[in-house]
Amino acid sequence: MSDQLLTISGLSAGTEDTPILHDINLSIGAGETHVLMGPNGAGKSTLGHVIMGDPVFQVTGGSIMFDGQDVTDKGADKRSLAGIFLSYQAPVEVPGVPLYSFLRTICQMRPELKTTARKFRARVGEIADQLDIDQSFLTRELNVGFSGGEKKKIEMLQLLLLRPKLAILDETDSGLDVDALSIVSKAIEAYRADCDGALLMITHNTRILERLSVDHTHVMVRGNLVADGPASLIDDIDSNGFARFENELAQKGVE
Ligand SMILES: Nc1ncnc2c1ncn2[C@@H]1O[C@H](COP(=O)(O)OP(=O)(O)OP(=O)(O)O)[C@@H](O)[C@H]1O
Numbered sequence: 520m521s522d523q524l525l526t527i528s529g530l531s532a533g534t535e536d537t538p539i540l541h542d543i544n545l546s547i548g549a550g551e552t553h554v555l556m557g558p559n560g561a562g563k564s565t566l567g568h569v570i571m572g573d574p575v576f577q578v579t580g581g582s583i584m585f586d587g588q589d590v591t592d593k594g595a596d597k598r599s600l601a602g603i604f605l606s607y608q609a610p611v612e613v614p615g616v617p618l619y620s621f622l623r624t625i626c627q628m629r630p631e632l633k634t635t636a637r638k639f640r641a642r643v644g645e646i647a648d649q650l651d652i653d654q655s656f657l658t659r660e661l662n663v664g665f666s667g668g669e670k671k672k673i674e675m676l677q678l679l680l681l682r683p684k685l686a687i688l689d690e691t692d693s694g695l696d697v698d699a700l701s702i703v704s705k706a707i708e709a710y711r712a713d714c715d716g717a718l719l720m721i722t723h724n725t726r727i728l729e730r731l732s733v734d735h736t737h738v739m740v741r742g743n744l745v746a747d748g749p750a751s752l753i754d755d756i757d758s759n760g761f762a763r764f765e766n767e768l769a770q771k772g773v774e
């Protein structure tokens with residue numbers, strides 16, 4: 520049996536009309552940190568959503584194994600309970616649902632996180648302080664009217680509360696001011712250290728990676744994973760961009 524936490528094999532997926540991901544193979548071991556880079560529109564967020572089980576996308580081939588289970592046909596709720604977490608590039612607003620009630624509900628659904636109301640309130644307060652989130656946010660409707668940076672911090676609050684086995688962070692660093700970026704970086708580091716969680720970081724910037732020890736870097740171009748390398752690949756991309764990978768794909772005759 521594979522000792523990988525996540526094994527994606529020959530995965531193709533897209534919307535009803537448009538193929539987006541082509542024959543993706545990717546494995547992430549428990550506690551590893553992987554980075555996914557690629558030009559705008561390459562399919563990085565789509566891959567994150569497909570791993571999470573977003574019903575907007577259909578899998579047309581291949582499989583997703585997570586923690587020993589085939590989750591390819593499982594709903595997002597089941598995958599979340601199994602330990603997959605996706606921080607959205609653009610977190611959704613949920614009118615009518617107070618943030619605190621939302622957090623309490625998602626934690627009560629997990630046997631390992633069930634706790635008394637008093638302990639839960641203390642834990643949420645502690646994490647909110649760690650993330651420099653004002654406690655008044657807890658009574659507001661989930662993400663409604665939150666600034667871009669505030670929404671990203673609320674995603675980190677969920678990450679630290681839920682302690683997933685795999686966290687996919689989709690451009691969590693975008694739109695954060697320099698202080699917020701430092702706070703969020705520390706939160707990601709805390710997640711790694713506290714629960715030995717695995718990370719798939721989707722990002723265009725290297726700053727958020729400075730505190731992390733990156734095990735693998737993957738490059739996606741036009742829905743294809745075209746390279747897999749060590750952390751040094753990030754610096755290469757920073758200096759030289761994606762042209763090399765685009766050219767290699769073109770030479771293989773991929774449109
Ligand atoms: N729901 C959708 N319906 C139609 N097309 C979609 C949908 N979601 C994504 N796409 C298309 O799939 C392609 C990949 O989009 P995706 O958001 O995954 O890119 P990305 O690599 O995350 O880009 P960025 O770096 O800009 O965030 C794009 O061409 C996009 O327009």
Ligand SMILES: [Mg+2]
Binds near residue numbers: 563564565608689
């Ligand atoms: Mg994206």
